[in-house]
Amino acid sequence: MKSNLFVFLRNKSVLTIFFGVLLILALVNVFLPQAMATATDMLLSEVRISPAVTSPNLQDNPSFETWTSSTLDEPWFDANDDSIVDVGEYCDYDSSGTRTTYSQALFSTGSLSILPLGSTCGTFTEETTDPYVDTSAIKMATGASELQTITNVVGSQMSVSTSTEYTVSFYAKGESGSEKIYLTIYLKDGSAVEYNWNFTSGAFDAYSEIPSIDQSNLFTLTTSWARYTYTFTSDKTGSMALSFSSGTDGALLGRADTTNMTIYLDAAQVEAASAATTFMSADTASATFLELYNPTDSAIDIDNYMVQYRKASDAWAEFGAVTTTTNVPSGGFYLIKASGGDQTLTDETAFDVAYNASSGNMAFRVCTNSADCASTVIDTLGLASSPSYEGVAFDLSSWDTSMSFERKAYSASTVVTMSSGGGDVIAGNGYDSDVNTDDFVLRTTPDPQSLASSVEVYVAPVSTTTSSAGNQKAAQDYYDELIRQQEELLQEPDLPEVNEVPAIDETPGETEIDQTVPETDIEKIVPVVESTVPILPTEKNIISEALSLKNVVLLISRLPFGSDWDSVHFLSYGLNGLQDGYTQRDRVGLLNDYYNTNHDLPRNESDWVNIVRMADGLIPNEKVVESERRAIEQFVRIYKRSVDFSNKSDEKFVHMLAYGLRVQDRDLQQEQKTLTLYVSVFERLPDSSYHWSVLRAMAYSDVQ
Missing domain, CATH: 2.60.40.1260 (Lamin Tail domain)
Known part of the structure; x- marks a missing residue:
């Protein structure tokens, strides 16, 4: 809702309204204190x-890391239950029917064993190209009509208790999709009696080599990693082992064909819970x-x-x-x-x-x-x-x-x-x-620092008075309301032309940030002084000052006060001694870089001389050690070496970045080429005046 003052002004001429806005802004500038947030202690x-x-995972080495190569006897399956290794019951028997040894990749800790259930063995290898988690997964590849199993060995089994609910989960995927993986759960109680979990009845039954298959423990895979889970309540106490089978033996795993299968297994988790929680490989x-x-x-x-x-x-x-x-x-x-x-x-x-x-x-x-x-x-x-x-x-x-x-x-x-x-x-x-x-x-990336870390010098923003944050917010809210009112005024059809408005020292305004002022407006500016200070025109450009005011407020986070208005005039009308061709957008960049270096706006003629020196590519009359240190850090980040100040190119990079120095003649092709290097280092495009200064320093310093 508009204040009574604005309602009153609305009934007057548009020109009177405009003066009213300016007067109120001036009063706000004088009477509302400006905030400066500083501290006097730690x-x-x-x-x-x-x-x-604490990880809830009972599975040892659940992400299948730490592989090693071991020599083992050929694994075998006692098909006729005679406890004798017969020809045809092991993987790759030779013509003499002798069981041989071979090299097989295994885990150095938390081992799993392989158990072939077919006439020939498939292969188990470490998958490092695309594991689900960490650096390794299991790749299981079987031949035609083969069924192969991997299971916990003694020493890596899990203790479970009766009447306790457990959830088994694992991640898997197939080479081509539609592959199946078969989960079985074994248990040995305190008397060393062995059992299989019956997925149909939901209880541990007497042990059998191949328990009956139920849809609840037969999982069809896709070509992408996916998580598969099974929850059960144990009716016995003992040591539990998981077993994962892959491959095919006719219709045993629900496949009508006998083609080769390749599946990947990773991130197994067993936890005493009613549902799977986030996978954890360790505490x-x-x-x-x-x-x-x-x-x-x-x-x-x-x-x-x-x-x-x-x-x-x-x-x-x-x-x-x-x-x-x-x-x-x-x-x-x-x-x-x-x-x-x-x-x-x-x-x-x-x-x-x-x-x-x-x-x-x-x-x-x-x-x-x-x-x-x-x-x-x-x-x-x-x-x-x-x-x-x-x-x-x-x-x-x-x-x-x-x-x-x-x-x-x-x-x-x-x-x-x-x-x-x-x-x-x-x-x-x-x-x-x-x-x-x-x-x-x-x-998102914490950075704890200690007594041993480099100091970071804090330079408090300059302000003429101190105030509470509440007063700062009140000033900002008042400013926003004034800007909104002025936007309405500028939309009035009978608003006077810019050259009809008499000169006023402090003119607020609002328009799009960094929008260049039309040349027709710039031509009306006539400088009246010749020292290196912002130009004061004989005729005001209201649109230009509106844009400049908004840019200064965004830079210092408060309304202009006192000598702050010199910066508004600089953005609006330029600076004596500044080379020709500098647009309002260019001047905004110069002022931003000066502020980033000095943490304050220019206050006197010496400061404005340094603005001109920046534009001419010259270092300021007074060095800012902290800015040069920041530039050195960027140099090391980009070029992966220390600065050699005896090297003119290295020194030029530091000075260009520390002080936001410009070049006389831009080379757009060189800047485009440098942009590729910039993105490779920072993984994003420049998005601030400081980062454009980094790009300029890279482009024009000729650092090798």
Whole structure:
């Protein structure tokens, strides 16, 4: 709903309305404070909650890894039950009827044995080209009229108990589709009596070599990996073994033909559960960690500091405490981790239990006095519906335990800019507006850092006043309303032409970002000064200033104030000393690169001279060490070697990227060629001014 002021102005002339909008924007600019989120003590900078998980899998070596080559006697099947190896009862008998030995690939641990049920053997080999999980699977290939079985050997069988429900699951696929695999379950009780599971009656029966086939244990495969399951309740206690059979023997496995079969088997799991859970080949160790960051300009001794956690509304518990003199340098980190780090989590088991009972509704806080934590809290992070948080708790709807919560470097930082290759990746974690959901991003690739890690110098954004995050939001909301009102005004059919609007120092506006101003408007701009400062025209271009204002607001995340308006004028009208041919889009790129390097807008003539030097491909008069360090990191990432500053090309790359330097004559073919290399390194196209600077540095530095 429009304010009364706007309703009143609507009844006046369009020109009066426009002046009213400008006046209100000026008042907002003067009276609404601008936010600057900074901290004066240690901050929670990155947190990952990933408790240890015990695998429910009873199957030994379930993903069929660790193969080795062994020499074995030919396996055989006692067809006539005389306990004698007769000719025709083993795989590849020779003309003399002698049982020989042969090499067969087996597992070095958790072995499975092979049992041929036909006149000749098929082959079992390690499949490494396309396993379902990890690096190996079983490939079973049988000849015509062959049936072959693989089963658990003694020592890798599983203990089961009576009246307990178990679920067997495995992944399989066929070479051509429609192949069948036959599951059998064997058990030997405490008296060494053997049994087969009867899939029809649902009980263990007396042992037989080939139990009757039931549709519940005969699975038809496709050419893609798929999971197959069977659930049963054991009526006996003992050692259980699984058996998987493939191949064909007439109609034994439901196939009318006797052609060769090739199937693949992987990821077997047996668990005491009513349904199959996520496959796990082994227990998973805890990956939980909590990282602290020093955003101040001096070292902090964190002796006696404590980090606590709480589950939902339960009492706070100790996550980790520092008990000795520990100086964290400016821009440095301190890491508490389940294993490793600067210290280990105080009680991992208790923490894991709390997490599993909390559904993620947890909170963390850091305090400066472990004896009185509640009264000395300096930072808090709350998740989901935890009752402890700052501003608004962080939402968990997109989170899982493989991710981490990382504090931003600046208000405009994103998960892209904070991740590897991003513009803020080494800018620290110093943004603190006291609103958890605004201060953190969700990382898919956690990056815990410790005292031994490189420092990341945080440079606080420049602001004329301080304010709460609430005031910042109020200013932004007011600005959005003004822009919406102005859009309506600009659509009025009787809006005055641009050259009819008298000159006003501060003109708001709204249009599409990076849209180039029409040449007809640019021609009306007449510079009135000749120093290296943004041009002030004798006639205003309202459309140009509207576009420029929006770009500046997006860059600094607040309304322009004081000398901020010089940047609006620069984007709108240019800069004395700037080479001809620079469009408004080009100027937006220059300003973005300057801001990324200096973390502030240009404030004086010296700063604007550096803008001109950037455009001319010259390094600024004052070096920015942190920007050069960031450029060096990108150099190492791209070229896989250190920078040689005696090499002019290496030095040129660092300077071009660190300061966003331009070239006088662009070579579009060279840039297109370089784009291929860029994508091979970063696996995406450039999507920010910083990454376009990376591309330019690669294209024009001639690094070999």
